[in-house]
Structures are given as structure tokens and as C-alpha cells.
Amino acid sequence: MGGAERTARKRRQQQQSAGARAVSQARQGGGGDTKRIVAVVAAVVVVAAVVIGGVLWTNASKNATEGQTIPAVNASAADDYPERRDGVVVVSGKDSAPTTIDVYADFLCPVCAQFQQAYGAQIEEKIASGELRVRTHMVPMLVDRSDPPGYSLDAANAALLAADEGKFTPFHDSLFAHQPEEGKRGYSKDQLIQLGRDLGITSQAFADGVRNGKYDDELTAEMQRVANDPSLQQDFGEGQKGFGTPTVVANGSIVSFSDSNWLNKLLNNAKS
Amino acid sequence: MGTLARVGLAAVWLISGGIKMSDPGQTYLAVQAYDVLPHSLVGVVATAMPLLEIALGLFVLSGLATRVMAGVSAVVLLLFIAAVAQSWARGLTIDCGCFGGGGQVAPGETAYPQEIARDLGFLALAGWLLVRPRTLFAADAWLGLGWARRRREPVAAGE
Numbered sequence: 001m002g003g004a005e006r007t008a009r010k011r012r013q014q015q016q017s018a019g020a021r022a023v024s025q026a027r028q029g030g031g032g033d034t035k036r037i038v039a040v041v042a043a044v045v046v047v048a049a050v051v052i053g054g055v056l057w058t059n060a061s062k063n064a065t066e067g068q069t070i071p072a073v074n075a076s077a078a079d080d081y082p083e084r085r086d087g088v089v090v091v092s093g094k095d096s097a098p099t100t101i102d103v104y105a106d107f108l109c110p111v112c113a114q115f116q117q118a119y120g121a122q123i124e125e126k127i128a129s130g131e132l133r134v135r136t137h138m139v140p141m142l143v144d145r146s147d148p149p150g151y152s153l154d155a156a157n158a159a160l161l162a163a164d165e166g167k168f169t170p171f172h173d174s175l176f177a178h179q180p181e182e183g184k185r186g187y188s189k190d191q192l193i194q195l196g197r198d199l200g201i202t203s204q205a206f207a208d209g210v211r212n213g214k215y216d217d218e219l220t221a222e223m224q225r226v227a228n229d230p231s232l233q234q235d236f237g238e239g240q241k242g243f244g245t246p247t248v249v250a251n252g253s254i255v256s257f258s259d260s261n262w263l264n265k266l267l268n269n270a271k272s
Numbered sequence: 273m274g275t276l277a278r279v280g281l282a283a284v285w286l287i288s289g290g291i292k293m294s295d296p297g298q299t300y301l302a303v304q305a306y307d308v309l310p311h312s313l314v315g316v317v318a319t320a321m322p323l324l325e326i327a328l329g330l331f332v333l334s335g336l337a338t339r340v341m342a343g344v345s346a347v348v349l350l351l352f353i354a355a356v357a358q359s360w361a362r363g364l365t366i367d368c369g370c371f372g373g374g375g376q377v378a379p380g381e382t383a384y385p386q387e388i389a390r391d392l393g394f395l396a397l398a399g400w401l402l403v404r405p406r407t408l409f410a411a412d413a414w415l416g417l418g419w420a421r422r423r424r425e426p427v428a429a430g431e
């Protein structure tokens with residue numbers, strides 16, 4: 001590039017507006033380097049802030065259950081009715097109750113928590129009054145849906161162990177009342193053991209059973225059975241059928257709880 | 273036009289990244305649902321992806337290293353399209369989770385063609401910027417970066 005050309009360009013630049021001239025000079029002069037350094041530093045700082053802040057925030061959000069104590073919820077009517085474990089099913093209420101329902105649920109399933117919130121108290125009340133007997137199947141359907149995986153199975157196993165100690169209902173209600181979110185950290189085995197302690201379970205067998213996964217194999221087999229049981233298949237529309245939680249079965253058929261009065265209707269049918 | 277493409281692509285990245293970031297649990301499930309990655313990588317990718325999207329959005333919005341960032345955007349979008357296409361081909365029934373949501377859905381609720389078409393649209397924006405990275409109000413121009421800008425400068429200055 002010759003000197004004449006450079007002079008010509010300078011002259012042309014003088015005809016430009018002041019703003020444009022400033023930009024153009026800065027681009028060609030030594031100021032450009034400073035600006036580039038500033039820009040690179042700013043970019044690095046911003047990206048570092050986004051990455052560090054983002055990772056911290058994401059981990060904090062995903063591990064929100066860490067270090068927490070699961071608040072113990074003592075069911076009001078829980079102690080007033082018999083409760084026993086039958087394999088991987090927990091049977092609540094008197095055998096003489098005119099109506100029996102089977103409830104299939106998963107401790108990590110959000111709709112199950114909503115179901116529990118909407119109808120849990122009502123169900124427990126009807127069990128206590130002797131009108132209803134409930135066979136609760138806590139199935140580990142969503143084992144992979146927590147990070148790390150396994151909360152669904154750990155919780156179901158711990159609930160069966162709580163049933164062995166006569167504390168199934170408060171244990172079950174406590175876990176649903178403060179349910180961990182799907183895709184995030186669930187509760188650890190230690191946290192489940194601590195909840196048991198807070199509910200008055202002191203035996204070593206409970207703690208050991210939670211740690212060793214005493215009923216894990218049985219629960220996994222039950223999940224397999226339930227998923228393939230034709231009588232438990234629901235129609236989700238669009239020709240899609242399958243097992244989902246929560247599912248309530250009475251008299252061999254699936255109960256729809258789109259009608260919020262479904263329980264009273266069932267109990268009334270048994271009376272008439 | 274290039275400026276619109278830049279702002280559009282930046283908005284896509286910032287919005288999709290922001291929504292994913294705000295619900296890490298859902299993002300984890302969405303990544304898992306593609307059923308491509310081993311378990312140990314699902315968490316890493318689910319954490320990193322929204323951050324990558326936000327960083328790309330910031331770069332593209334500010335017009336810094338536009339051509340490079342457009343290139344990275346195109347590569348990421350191609351990966352997304354490949355991920356959606358493999359789900360479609362294998363008959364998985366998932367939502368792409370492109371803008372939040374994601375995970376398993378009922379078979380009738382999949383929207384693979386629309387999702388791929390949308391990503392191709394975004395890819396077109398990235399492609400435009402890759403070919404013509406020079407846009408208005410871009411940090412590249414202010415810094416005198418980018419070959420396209422410098423090559424055309426004498427012409428522009430001559431007016």
C-alpha cells in the first residue's frame with residue numbers, strides 16, 4: 001500500500017461524519033488493540049460468570065433435598081386402624097370393611113402426590129371408620145427419574161420396612177407431603193432412616209433394611225408384574241395403552257377419579 | 273437482514289437456554305428421554321447445554337466473533353436435529369424439550385416434523401450469519417474484527 005493511497009484514504013475519511021471517523025480511526029490506530037483486549041477480557045469474564053453461576057445454580061437446584069430433614073407428618077387417624085404388610089402390598093383397615101380398593105403409586109410420581117393431597121385424608125378417614133380397606137402398592141416405576149437414580153425404589157423399600165414397624169401411613173404421608181422433584185436428587189437412604197426415627201421407628205432392622213434394600217428384588221418383580229398385567233392397562237387415548245400411576249382398582253376394574261366424588265360413590269354402591 | 277438474523281438467533285438461544293436453565297429437573301428428564309447418552313453423561317449434558325445456549329446467545333447478540341459463533345450454532349443445531357431424528361426413527365415418543373418441557377409423551381403428541389422444521393429454520397439463520405457475518409450494531413465492527421468488514425471498508429469509506 002503506497003503512501004499516496006493512504007493519504008487519499010485519510011482525505012476521504014475527513015469527509016465522513018465525526019462518529020464514523022472516530023470509529024474508523026480507532027479501527028486503524030493503536031486504540032483498536034486496547035479495545036480488542038477489553039472486548040476479549042469482557043467476553044471471557046461474562047462467559048466465565050455465566051458458566052460458573054449456571055453450574056452453581058443448577059447444582060443447588062438439583063440437590064435441594066441434600067442435608068434436609070424430611071418433615072414428619074403424623075397422620076391423624078393412622079393409629080386407629082390395623083395395618084399389615086402382605087408381601088409388597090400394605091393392607092390398611094379391617095378385613096370386615098365392605099369396600100376394598102387397590103392403590104398403585106410411586107413415591108416420585110407428581111400426580112400420585114396430587115392424588116394423595118386431594119384424597120389422602122378422606123381415604124384415611126374412611127379406613128378409620130371401618131368402611132374401607134386399602135391395599136397400597138408402592139411400585140418403583142420411576143427408578144431412573146431421579147438424579148442419582150433409585151429414589152423411587154429406596155422409598156418404596158423403606159415404606160415396606162416402616163409397615164413392618166406399624167408406621168406405614170405416616171411414613172407414606174410424609175414422603176408425599178415433601179416429594180422431591182423428578183429429574184433432581186431424591187432423598188438418600190440416610191434421610192429415609194432419619195424420617196423413620198422421627199416417626200418413632202428405633203429398630204436397627206429398619207435402618208439395616210433401608211441400607212441393604214431388603215425388599216428391592218421383590219418390588220422390582222412386582223413392578224414387572226404390574227406393568228404387564230392386562231387388567232391394569234389404562235387407555236391414555238390415541239390408541240396408547242399402558243400402566244400408569246396412580247391407579248385405583250375396585251372390584252377388578254380401574255376407577256376413574258376425574259369425578260372427585262369417586263370414593264363416596266364406591267362406598268355407597270357397596271351399601272346398596 | 274443479517275442484523276435480524278443475528279437478533280433472531282440470539283433470541284432463540286437465550287430463550288431456549290433460559291427456560292432450560294430455570295428447570296434443571298425437567299432438562300435432565302428431557303436429555304434422558306432421548307436415550308442416547310450413558311447415565312453418567314446425562315447430568316453433565318443437561319447442566320452444560322443451557323449454559324452453552326446462553327453463552328452462544330450472548331455472543332451472537334453482541335455480535336462478537338459472529339462468524340465463529342454462527343458456525344458453532346449451526347453445529348449444535350445439527351446435533352439437535354440428529355437427536356430428534358434418531359428418536360423419530362427409533363419410534364420413541366418424546367417431546368424434544370427444545371424450549372423447556374421434554375421427556376416422554378403419548379404417541380399422538382409427538383411433533384417430530386415440526387420440531388425438525390423449526391430447527392432447520394434456526395439453522396438457516398445461523399447459515400446466513402456464517403456466510404455474511406457483517407451486521408449492524410455488532411461488536412465485530414466496532415472492534416474492526418471480521419474479514420468481511422475489513423475487505424469492504426474501502427468501498428464503504430469511498431462514499
